[in-house]
Amino acid sequence: MAFALSFGSRVRKSPYFEASVAAGVTQFSVYNHMYMPTSYGDAEAEYRRLIEGVSQWDVAAERQVEIAGPDAAALAQYLSPRDVSRCRVGQGKYVPLCDHTGRLINDPVLLKLSEDRFWFSIADSDVLLWARAIAAERGYDVEVREPDASPLAIQGPKAEAVACDLFGAWPRDLKYFWFRETEIDGIPLVLARSGWSKQGGFELYLTDGARGTDLWNLVCEAGRPYGIGPGAPNYIERIESGLLSYGADTDNDTNPFEVGLGKYLELEIDADFVGKSALRKIARKGPKRRQVGLFLEGARIDAPAHPWPIVLEGRNVGKAAAAAYSPRLERNIAIAMIDSQFAESRTELTVETIDGPRCAEVTALPFC
Amino acid sequence: MAFALSFGSRVRKSPYFEASVAAGVTQFSVYNHMYMPTSYGDAEAEYRRLIEGVSQWDVAAERQVEIAGPDAAALAQYLSPRDVSRCRVGQGKYVPLCDHTGRLINDPVLLKLSEDRFWFSIADSDVLLWARAIAAERGYDVEVREPDASPLAIQGPKAEAVACDLFGAWPRDLKYFWFRETEIDGIPLVLARSGWSKQGGFELYLTDGARGTDLWNLVCEAGRPYGIGPGAPNYIERIESGLLSYGADTDNDTNPFEVGLGKYLELEIDADFVGKSALRKIARKGPKRRQVGLFLEGARIDAPAHPWPIVLEGRNVGKAAAAAYSPRLERNIAIAMIDSQFAESRTELTVETIDGPRCAEVTALPFC
Numbered sequence: 264m265a266f267a268l269s270f271g272s273r274v275r276k277s278p279y280f281e282a283s284v285a286a287g288v289t290q291f292s293v294y295n296h297m298y299m300p301t302s303y304g305d306a307e308a309e310y311r312r313l314i315e316g317v318s319q320w321d322v323a324a325e326r327q328v329e330i331a332g333p334d335a336a337a338l339a340q341y342l343s344p345r346d347v348s349r350c351r352v353g354q355g356k357y358v359p360l361c362d363h364t365g366r367l368i369n370d371p372v373l374l375k376l377s378e379d380r381f382w383f384s385i386a387d388s389d390v391l392l393w394a395r396a397i398a399a400e401r402g403y404d405v406e407v408r409e410p411d412a413s414p415l416a417i418q419g420p421k422a423e424a425v426a427c428d429l430f431g432a433w434p435r436d437l438k439y440f441w442f443r444e445t446e447i448d449g450i451p452l453v454l455a456r457s458g459w460s461k462q463g464g465f466e467l468y469l470t471d472g473a474r475g476t477d478l479w480n481l482v483c484e485a486g487r488p489y490g491i492g493p494g495a496p497n498y499i500e501r502i503e504s505g506l507l508s509y510g511a512d513t514d515n516d517t518n519p520f521e522v523g524l525g526k527y528l529e530l531e532i533d534a535d536f537v538g539k540s541a542l543r544k545i546a547r548k549g550p551k552r553r554q555v556g557l558f559l560e561g562a563r564i565d566a567p568a569h570p571w572p573i574v575l576e577g578r579n580v581g582k583a584a585a586a587a588y589s590p591r592l593e594r595n596i597a598i599a600m601i602d603s604q605f606a607e608s609r610t611e612l613t614v615e616t617i618d619g620p621r622c623a624e625v626t627a628l629p630f631c
Numbered sequence: 632m633a634f635a636l637s638f639g640s641r642v643r644k645s646p647y648f649e650a651s652v653a654a655g656v657t658q659f660s661v662y663n664h665m666y667m668p669t670s671y672g673d674a675e676a677e678y679r680r681l682i683e684g685v686s687q688w689d690v691a692a693e694r695q696v697e698i699a700g701p702d703a704a705a706l707a708q709y710l711s712p713r714d715v716s717r718c719r720v721g722q723g724k725y726v727p728l729c730d731h732t733g734r735l736i737n738d739p740v741l742l743k744l745s746e747d748r749f750w751f752s753i754a755d756s757d758v759l760l761w762a763r764a765i766a767a768e769r770g771y772d773v774e775v776r777e778p779d780a781s782p783l784a785i786q787g788p789k790a791e792a793v794a795c796d797l798f799g800a801w802p803r804d805l806k807y808f809w810f811r812e813t814e815i816d817g818i819p820l821v822l823a824r825s826g827w828s829k830q831g832g833f834e835l836y837l838t839d840g841a842r843g844t845d846l847w848n849l850v851c852e853a854g855r856p857y858g859i860g861p862g863a864p865n866y867i868e869r870i871e872s873g874l875l876s877y878g879a880d881t882d883n884d885t886n887p888f889e890v891g892l893g894k895y896l897e898l899e900i901d902a903d904f905v906g907k908s909a910l911r912k913i914a915r916k917g918p919k920r921r922q923v924g925l926f927l928e929g930a931r932i933d934a935p936a937h938p939w940p941i942v943l944e945g946r947n948v949g950k951a952a953a954a955a956y957s958p959r960l961e962r963n964i965a966i967a968m969i970d971s972q973f974a975e976s977r978t979e980l981t982v983e984t985i986d987g988p989r990c991a992e993v994t995a996l997p998f999c
Contacts, residue, residue, distance in 0.1 A: 268636035269660040269669040270936040271866075272952040273755065273879035292637040293661035296755065296878060301637040363767035368760055387641065387664065389757035391883070392736055396761050399731035399905075400768040409883055498639075510664060511641035515759070515777055537767075568638040584640040 274298055277323035278413045278475025286479075286493040294324035294387045301495045309494040310590065313462050317421035318494035319482050322459070322466070323413035323475075327382040328371075328390050330398075332405035338398050339381040343373060344519075344528045344536050350375045355440035355455060358383070359519040359527055360390065365541035367517050368393065370509050370524065372457060374442060382412065384468075386509035397537065412453070414466040415478060421489040422464035429485045430454060434465065442468075447481060450474045459496045461504035461631070498566060499587045502598055505556065505629030511584045512554060512598060518542070520550040521600065523628065552581065553606040556626040559595035559614060563588040564621070572615045573601055573623070580605050583614050583623075589630065596630050597623070642666055645691035646781045646843025654847075654861040662692035662755045669863045677862040678958065681830050685789035686862030687850050690827070690834070691781035691843075695750040696739075696758050698766075700773035706766050707749040711741060712887075712896045712904050718743045723808035723823060726751070727887040727895055728758065733909035735885050736761065738877050738892065740825060742810060750780065752836075754877035765905065779840045780821070785850060786832035789857040794833045797853045798822060802833065810836075815849060818842045827864045829872035829999070866934060867955045870966055873924065873997030879952045880922060880966060886910070888918040889968065891996065920949065921974040924998055925991040927963035927982060931956040932989070940983045941969055941991070948973050951982050951991075957998065964998050965991070 268291050275297045277283070283300045290302035300321050303309060312318045330338050340347040343358045350356050352375050360369045360383070369390050371383040383390055395407045417425055426434040429447060434454060437443065442455035453468035469478050483491060501508060507522055519525055519542070530543050570582040581601030589596045597614065605612065610625040636659050643665045645651070651668045658670035668689050671677060680686045698706050708715040711726045718724050720743050728737045728751070737758050739751040751758055763775045785793055794802040797815060802822060805811065810823035821836035837846050851859060869876060875890055887893055887910070898911050938950040949969030957964045965982065973980065978993040 266636050266638075266656065267658040267670075268634050269658050270634075271660070271879060272935060272938050273876060274660065276937050288634065290635040290637050292639070292642065302635075362760070362763055364763075389760060392730070392757060392761040393764050395730055395732075396764040396905075397768060400765060508641060511639060537764075567640060569644050570640050 277321050278472040279321035279479050282476045282479035283321045295326045297324040299324035303493045312492050313419050313497050316490045317419040320416040322416045325414050327410050327412040329382050329410045331380040334403040334405045335379045338403045338405050340534050346529045346532045359524040361538040365518045365538045365545050367519050411472045412468045412470050414468050416458045416466045418458045418460045418464035419462045425486045426465045450478050502585050502587050503631040518545050521552045522554045552600050553603050554600050555606050556628045557597040557599050557623040560622045564595040574613045645689050646840040647689035647847050650844045650847035651689045663694045665692040667692035671861045680860050681787050681865050685787040685857050685859045688784040690784045693782050695780040697776050697778045699748040702771040702773045703747045706771045706773050708902050714897045714900045727892040729906040733886045733906045733913050735887050781837045782834040784826045784834045786826045786828045787830045790832035793854045818846050870953050870955050871999040886913050889920045890922045920968050921971050922968050923974050924994040924996045925965040925967050928990040932963040942981045
């Protein structure tokens with residue numbers, strides 16, 4: 264499908280918007296009420312660059328929800344089904360956020376900037392409203408706001424070399440999800456070892472939105488010897504790597520156990536948090552659906568524009584949210600949510616694609 | 632700017648999606664995590680149809696947040712800075728939703744379906760998360776969910792004739808914002824006299840998402856004698872009519888008084904509601920900024936893709952979120968937010984458009 268995207272004031276622009284346009288962006292989506300580049304017109308080159316080299320992404324749409332003030336640690340803990348007290352300043356943690364009934368409402372990384380200041384670096388839902396409501400209803404002494412903080416990701420096996428050329432040797436020693444506040448050419452930013460791929464890399468959280476083009480160009484320049492080029496969160500790589508896409512893989516009633524995030528929860532800690540008893544109950548009973556991988560037979564497959572139904576013996580047993588031909592596996596692969604009783608590897612199912620039914624086989628995630 | 636929009640499972644499709652494509656949609660935006668048609672390729676025809684005839688719009692992206700259960704009325708009141716007890720079954724009310732500090736977070740219409748079931752028919756923000764958080768923290772005995780309810784709007788001076796041909800004479804007697812549950816050809820829906828234009832019309836809240844194409848085609852057929860055609864919330868008409876576009880005209884810190892919604896608030900009622908004391912305080916002090924209309928000099932103006940700064944004697948005093956050439960006024964008009972001391976009609980300002988500065992004059996809203 265090829266349709267134009269409307270541009271107006273309701274959807275915001277990233278600080279890297281002009282740089283992305285200059286770099287040849289051809290396609291956008293909208294994420295957290297912001298335009299987010301999704302393609303620069305050469306899907307194969309963008310995939311190869313991520314897998315073999317280094318790619319630079321405008322992911323400013325990954326907004327931050329900042330919690331600051333005397334009760335910041337208490338609120339960050341109450342919103343998080345993990346032990347936040349064990350998170351150190353300069354450390355990040357992947358935190359599946361759940362509502363009071365255990366439904367997944369976002370899957371941010373929590374960054375502890377100081378003892379009384381935290382960022383949730385969020386996927387596509389208005390966590391700001393949710394966090395403000397809870398803070399106010401419970402009377403926490405905090406400010407909850409969206410700071411001027413816009414990630415630019417560099418991803419791929421050569422990302423570390425680019426980061427070290429830009430910042431010195433210390434990024435090499437940064438552990439996964441850890442970060443440091445720094446600056447370059449007077450541009451303030453937070454450098455974190457993170458990013459929505461499994462190819463390694465960093466996110467540069469620019470904290471002066473007026474300097475987007477400057478930062479983009481600095482990264483571009485530093486990456487030139489390594490063949491850096493523009494890219495975006497990669498559809499194929501994320502399926503291969505089994506990375507959760509909140510909103511695509513989930514619906515309004517998905518719990519973290521269904522999408523393989525149970526291992527991140529710490530349900531036995533003393534601290535109270537939103538959804539604690541509901542999550543414990545789901546953990547005991549086990550989820551009714553599970554996210555799995557699928558191998559699909561037949562010719563190279565195109566991505567579904569909306570989830571495809573999955574059937575077994577004439578019965579609807581789930582849906583496939585994302586599918587692609589994997590260049591690394593040389594097979595068609597998909598991410599699907601199916602009823603738990605059919606989630607065993609090697610179960611054979613039928614996916615009702617837009618071009619007709621395809622035989623499929625269940626497998627564990629990730630693929631790569 | 633002309634860029635393609637990505638299609639995938641993260642952004643949902645409307646029940647009218649296929650019908651819109653068949654009707655020749657050319658452009659979409661994303662609203663409430665859903666694709667929303669914004670153009671069928673002939674802006675002038677779409678405007679004329681709305682002003683002089685009748686237009687049919689896929690506005691399924693105007694999602695509903697349903698509150699149902701024993702405490703539904705109590706929660707609906709607590710979320711609303713208006714007297715919900717005076718709302719009757721079958722009646723709707725425009726309710727600016729505010730957070731605990733009085734910031735505007737959405738501007739839905741509240742529909743009272745029964746004594747224990749309400750819908751907030753929302754603009755573009757995740758009110759579902761916010762309402763669920765508050766309901767749970769306060770222990771209300773309610774279910775808060777997104778029902779299968781997708782509005783199709785018919786708007787324009789001939790919309791009433793189309794509605795009566797479809798449903799009989801009773802829609803003629805429906806008062807503004809009132810509604811009735813009904814069905815047509817076995818398609819269940821809620822028919823309301825409402826819609827995001829000032830040209831009059833109805834919204835058909837389809838309550839069986841599988842019947843979208845059927846309902847679209849029925850409306851199309853009934854409207855044929857009146858020259859109905861496809862359209863979308865109209866950029867020019869909404870500026871002329873001074874209708875608020877939440878997210879475009881507002882930012883994360885806008886209060887309802889700034890955007891002319893103070894008249895809808897009922898701050899003196901006995902019932903408690905979110906933001907009550909904060910809103911009273913703002914009401915006493917008066918807002919620091921105000922939404923106004925602007926007349927702009929010079930050649931026909933194009934819409935801003937992002938807000939334009941407004942300056943007075945070298946000082947930044949506000950921004951213009953939306954601007955267009957009005958065919959009815961034969962003038963360039965804009966909607967702007969400016970510092971209150973410059974909000975007097977006839978104040979002269981400069982708007983820094985993408986093509987350079989333009990002289991502008993403040994005027995009251997609406998234009999038409």
